[in-house]
Amino acid sequence: MDNGPPPLADVLVVGAGMAGAAAARLAADAGLRVLALDKGRGPGGRLSTRRVEAGGFDHGAASLQAQGEDFRGWLAAQLAAGHAARWGENWVGVPGMNALLTGLLEGIEVRWSSTVAALDRVSGHWRALDAQGQPLAGAERLVLAVPAPQAHSLLTATAASAEWGAAGSVLLAALQAVRYAPCWAGLAVVEHVEGRAAPTCPDAAALAAAGLAAMIREGSKPGRNAAGHWVVHADADWSTRYLELSAEEAAHRLRSAFVALTGIDDGAIRSFGAHRWRYARPIHGLDPALAGAIEGLALAGDAVGWCAEAGTPPAEQAWRSGREAALRLLAARGCLS
Ligand SMILES: Cc1cc2nc3c(=O)[nH]c(=O)nc-3n(C[C@H](O)[C@H](O)[C@H](O)COP(=O)(O)OP(=O)(O)OC[C@H]3O[C@@H](n4cnc5c(N)ncnc54)[C@H](O)[C@@H]3O)c2cc1C
Structure with missing residues (x-):
């Protein structure tokens, strides 16, 4: 398993829902080569739009609410670009919710129908492996933007082999506690x-x-x-x-x-x-301090930093967590002044 292909990107993003797409956008806009892998057939995740013969269904989130000025500003930019519209007090993607992600992922290489079955770290590089243990892609930095139970199962084997010690155990326990x-x-x-x-x-x-x-x-x-x-x-x-x-x-x-x-x-x-x-x-989130606890890895997703008291809409939290994950990796790489 150590003879995989050379890294294809500066940043590998696993999971191209709202969180992964926001991370990919920010990293790409900072000039990094970004590659995203997603098991879905196209953009959406929990903002999916299912196409049927006579139109479509937003069968995940029906619409989005905006609490913070930054997210409101981003949605306003999506509206100006034709990817979003107002629907009463809320926002929707146009022509479907997944258009919000299509806009975010513009110009970014995403490999759809790519299920990551395991992750490993070889010579300072992350690799995403398929179910046969074959490398799908690799990079120095990884944004893992899948729901916490899936992140937990992907990281369990890596934690054992990478000897992360206490930091790995704390992270895995915290991922397991997310609800x-x-x-x-x-x-x-x-x-x-x-x-x-x-x-x-x-x-x-x-x-x-x-x-x-x-x-x-x-x-x-x-x-x-x-x-x-x-x-x-x-x-x-x-x-x-x-x-x-x-x-x-x-x-x-x-x-x-x-x-x-x-x-x-x-x-x-x-x-x-x-x-x-x-x-x-999410109904019980992950402490955001743990999202960057492992070198070269940043966790993102609606549960990262989500807490019931703040009342932040989950999709907004996903978007913000993705951007924060990318910023963390950029800072660690010395890309920020
Ligand atoms: C029915 C419903 C209603 C909702 N209503 C609202 C609402 O009103 N307001 C609101 O703010 N939020 C709402 N949400 C929540 C909102 O949709 C989510 O918070 C947000 O979309 C999460 O984005 P994410 O990127 O964190 O996760 P996801 O959208 O789950 O993205 C994760 C991505 O990872 C991919 N993936 C997973 N495992 C792997 C793997 N092993 N290999 C490769 N790819 C993988 C998936 O295909 C997916 O694309 C609702 C959700 C649902 C389901």
């Missing part, structure tokens, strides 16, 4: 039936009574071609209780709730699918 709330998302396509009103959103009390957190009419967002598309988010309790259901069974239950709450005829539903997000939003 996320899951979310089952139901995706409905509703046929317009002549003479019948379109379904409308029930109020918050009715949603909560059914175990739902939100019901979103995709066509109400700007720049969408999504007439008849609805996304239903189960709340954290419902999602936790039914976490291990099959997608078919979860879809069946969410469909019943959707029909009962909107009063529509079940026959008007053309399709109804479900997607499970095992790690939708």
Whole structure:
């Protein structure tokens, strides 16, 4: 395993969701060669947009909130560039949420459908390995921007072989303590039936009574071609209780709730699918001081530095953590004055 190819980049980013993309952008803008690997087929992560025959669904985050001036400013720049739009008080990517990442990753080499199964460090360089132990890429600096349980499993073997000692043990324990709330998302396509009103959103009390957190009419967002598309988010309790259901069974239950709450005829539903997000939003984050505890490695992601009291929206936290990870690596490399 020591005879991998020479490093291909100055910075290797594993995971090109909001956090990894923000890190990649900042490092590339500072003049570094950046290579990102992501197991997905295209940009999104938890800001994914699923394309179906008749338009799309934002089946992860439905919209973004902005708390800090820096994130608000970045979203305003995305709006000016045509990647974002306002949706009430919130922000959405256009034509789908994943457009926010497409904009961030412009000009950056990303290898999609590249699942990293292990990481190792050889002669001061990080390498990402596939399931067969073959090197996918390498670099002196690594931004690891995947959810904490996945970061934990990728780093466990490395920690043992790299003899990180106490710092490695503390980091691994802290990664293991990170917690996320899951979310089952139901995706409905509703046929317009002549003479019948379109379904409308029930109020918050009715949603909560059914175990739902939100019901979103995709066509109400700007720049969408999504007439008849609805996304239903189960709340954290419902999602936790039914976490291990099959997608078919979860879809069946969410469909019943959707029909009962909107009063529509079940026959008007053309399709109804479900997607499970095992790690939708952080509920217990990682101490940001640990994110740079290991030389040449910076951790990023919505859980890094997230704390419930601050109330920072998770996607904003992901964006900021990615930028901070890149800044940390740049500083360590002497790229900052
Ligand atoms: C249903 C739902 C609703 C939400 N609502 C909101 C909201 O209203 N407001 C808000 O702020 N946030 C919301 N969020 C959370 C928000 O989407 C996330 O905080 C944010 O997108 C996280 O970005 P990230 O880069 O940290 O992680 P991710 O988006 O999870 O990115 C991680 C990336 O790593 C890749 N990856 C993982 N493992 C590997 C591997 N082994 N090899 C290669 N690649 C790998 C994945 O494919 C993914 O692209 C919501 C999320 C969900 C699911």
